[in-house]
Amino acid sequence: MTKRIESLKVIDNKPLKKDFFIIELESSRKLPEMKPGQFVQARIDGSQETFLRRPLSIHDVDFVRNTFRLLVQVVGKGTESFSKLNKGDSLNLIYPLGNSFTLPTKGARTLLVGGGCGIAPLLYLGRYLKSQGIIPDILLGFRNRDRILEYNDYEAVGNVFLTTEDGSAGEKGFVTSHSLLGKASYDKVFCCGPEMMMKAIAGWCRKNNTDCEVSLENLMGCGIGVCLCCVVDTVKGHLCTCTDGPVFNIKELKW
Numbered sequence: 127m128t129k130r131i132e133s134l135k136v137i138d139n140k141p142l143k144k145d146f147f148i149i150e151l152e153s154s155r156k157l158p159e160m161k162p163g164q165f166v167q168a169r170i171d172g173s174q175e176t177f178l179r180r181p182l183s184i185h186d187v188d189f190v191r192n193t194f195r196l197l198v199q200v201v202g203k204g205t206e207s208f209s210k211l212n213k214g215d216s217l218n219l220i221y222p223l224g225n226s227f228t229l230p231t232k233g234a235r236t237l238l239v240g241g242g243c244g245i246a247p248l249l250y251l252g253r254y255l256k257s258q259g260i261i262p263d264i265l266l267g268f269r270n271r272d273r274i275l276e277y278n279d280y281e282a283v284g285n286v287f288l289t290t291e292d293g294s295a296g297e298k299g300f301v302t303s304h305s306l307l308g309k310a311s312y313d314k315v316f317c318c319g320p321e322m323m324m325k326a327i328a329g330w331c332r333k334n335n336t337d338c339e340v341s342l343e344n345l346m347g348c349g350i351g352v353c354l355c356c357v358v359d360t361v362k363g364h365l366c367t368c369t370d371g372p373v374f375n376i377k378e379l380k381w
């Protein structure tokens with residue numbers, strides 16, 4: 127799949143709740159094929175903060191408008207500098223990078239599980255599944271109701287189930303304790319979020335003999351398989367999260 131290095135125009139940068147925001151980008155060229163689970167490496171030209179590019183998942187794509195969106199949480203200087211981009215500014219990307227989720231066959235009972243900014247790649251995945259006639263269950267976990275993001279967008283592509291750690295919305299606790307997991311069964315689970323959460327979901331899937339893919343968010347440098355700072359230990363040896371992933375089947379991981 128062709129990769130591009132391109133400066134894209136910021137056509138919107140919308141603050142969401144707390145430290146989250148959504149950037150919408152427009153290309154002056156026809157967008158390349160982008161698959162659910164792929165990511166971009168972003169930097170602001172001339173900025174010291176993003177001298178090393180920052181990896182961000184493709185959150186949603188609108189091929190008709192020739193735009194796509196990134197859902198970002200401010201955690202440090204790089205993401206903070208992205209949050210300050212104004213309409214009309216440009217963001218330089220290498221994209222689309224990485225492999226993608228393996229899409230299930232029609233009729234597969236499918237569950238998407240996300241926590242915090244790990245929900246980012248799941249909207250585009252959900253939209254794709256819906257276009258293929260698969261309406262997924264979507265289990266999302268947040269710290270509290272003030273941190274629930276884009277509920278309506280996820281509800282438009284699947285059946286949403288919520289947990290919050292303090293019980294202020296949905297069921298109280300972590301996604302892994304949601305009652306859904308006690309009664310439903312699935313053919314395929316896709317998961318992205320904090321590693322502890324993904325490991326717990328992987329454990330549930332193993333116990334229930336369910337195929338599961340996780341999207342890893344290892345620290346990255348180059349994003350293109352050169353620096354080796356993103357390696358993950360797998361049954362096939364050490365693999366790069368940026369080029370062999372970020373999506374891995376749990377059967378491949380030594381979890």
Ligand SMILES: Cc1cc2nc3c(=O)[nH]c(=O)nc-3n(C[C@H](O)[C@H](O)[C@H](O)COP(=O)(O)OP(=O)(O)OC[C@H]3O[C@@H](n4cnc5c(N)ncnc54)[C@H](O)[C@@H]3O)c2cc1C
Pocket residue numbers: 165180181182183184196197198199200201202203204205206243246247342343344345346372
């Ligand atoms: C494939 C991939 C997809 C990602 N998708 C998204 C996304 O869609 N939205 C989003 O908000 N973030 C996403 N991330 C995480 C994002 O890349 C980091 O939060 C970002 O690079 C931090 O840059 P910074 O300069 O703001 O913070 P830094 O100053 O670099 O770091 C601030 C703190 O965040 C921690 N941190 C940095 N990178 C990561 C990481 N990858 N995982 C966990 N902790 C990290 C650092 O250890 C440090 O404690 C993704 C990461 C990967 C690898």
Ligand code: FES
Pocket residue numbers: 345346347348349350351352353354355356357366367368369
């Ligand atoms: S980030 Fe450099 S090899 Fe993966």
